[in-house]
Amino acid sequence: MIKIAPSILAANFAKLGQEVKEVEEAGAELIHIDVMDGHFVPNITMGPIVVEALRPITQLPLDVHLMIENPDAYIEQFAKAGADYITVHVEACRHLHRTIQLIRSFGVKPGVVLNPHTPIESIQHILEDVDLVLFMTVNPGFGGQKFISSVVPKIEALSKVINERQLSVEIEVDGGITAETIVPCANAGATIFVAGSAIYNKENRAQSLQEIKAAGEA
Ligand code: DX5
Ligand code: ZN
Numbered sequence: 001m002i003k004i005a006p007s008i009l010a011a012n013f014a015k016l017g018q019e020v021k022e023v024e025e026a027g028a029e030l031i032h033i034d035v036m037d038g039h040f041v042p043n044i045t046m047g048p049i050v051v052e053a054l055r056p057i058t059q060l061p062l063d064v065h066l067m068i069e070n071p072d073a074y075i076e077q078f079a080k081a082g083a084d085y086i087t088v089h090v091e092a093c094r095h096l097h098r099t100i101q102l103i104r105s106f107g108v109k110p111g112v113v114l115n116p117h118t119p120i121e122s123i124q125h126i127l128e129d130v131d132l133v134l135f136m137t138v139n140p141g142f143g144g145q146k147f148i149s150s151v152v153p154k155i156e157a158l159s160k161v162i163n164e165r166q167l168s169v170e171i172e173v174d175g176g177i178t179a180e181t182i183v184p185c186a187n188a189g190a191t192i193f194v195a196g197s198a199i200y201n202k203e204n205r206a207q208s209l210q211e212i213k214a215a216g217e218a
Helices: 013-025 048-057 075-081 096-103 149-164 181-187 203-218
Strands: 003-006 031-036 062-067 085-087 109-112 132-136 171-176 192-195
Touching: 003 031, 003 203, 013 031, 013 048, 013 075, 031 048, 048 062, 048 075, 062 109, 062 181, 075 085, 075 096, 085 096, 085 132, 096 109, 132 149, 149 171, 149 181, 181 192, 181 203
Parallel strands: 003 192, 031 062, 062 085, 085 109, 109 132, 132 171, 171 192
Antiparallel strands: none
């Protein structure tokens, strides 16, 4: 089962509600929200008020990707704004286990994110506590970058660990996902795919979304 999570980073912010509705009607499974603070990554995007504004306009789970320093200070706000998933970067968390517990304490599903160079060994001891692991296949900060294929063996290796340990952790992939790049990631065991420019920068968003999904399911 392949799930597509369009990233609204590539949407038109002047009509964000409509942009979310459009991908929901096109068959998206989650809405991916990229939160950037200008410190952890060299870009600034959106905060809890955007999550709060989108909450009543879609039935889909809101997948909030925090690319910020000190995520602990903002988790309550994002949870109360209506996040269904909150993912935090292992590189931004000094006490990762505490942060994951904090997310869960608000009834939100926690996930952990790995930058392209971060080894999966860094999350071996948190796998029991998370609902998903998000692999960055670009350096976080911007949409529209090129897929980094050296991440694929990491996905494969983690997928093996999850199966061996019989855990129910989903694998999500984010960055440069298209109908081509989804294929090796899906084969490696990922099930949730973020796509920003490959959906929102296209004339026919519904068709693009369905093409990406079909390629992942093939
Ligand atoms: C990058 C973000 C991604 C980004 C993906 O830092 O985490 O979610 O929006 O955009 P595309 O699909 O264009 O690479
Ligand atoms: Zn993201």
